[in-house]
Amino acid sequence: MLRNLLNQIERMIFMFTRDSGLVKIWFAAVLNGTYTYSQVPNLSNLREVVGEVLTEMGYDITEPNN
Template sequence: MFTENSIIVKNWVDLIRKGTFTRDQVPALGNLQEVVFLILDKEESDV
């Protein structure tokens, strides 16, 4: 359903990076949480 290029995914990743929301606040909508967490985890492992 959602991919790394989906606007909603990009928005959630950005909101979490800025500290506006936490991972726990990402809605359980399709695979949204899975894709958002995948991007964030990938970034953390690259650091």
């Protein structure tokens, strides 16, 4: 419960956008195979935004090895 509350506060304080530098770094790292989508940190909405951008590029984020 406390972790959930902290996550909500974190989301209110800092939200990533597709133009955020960290989103661009993780997007590139997953796209070129350095990391998999499942390795993108669950930090605020980072994983969600990276997943959206990857999906728009045709990358299947539902595959276990991605």
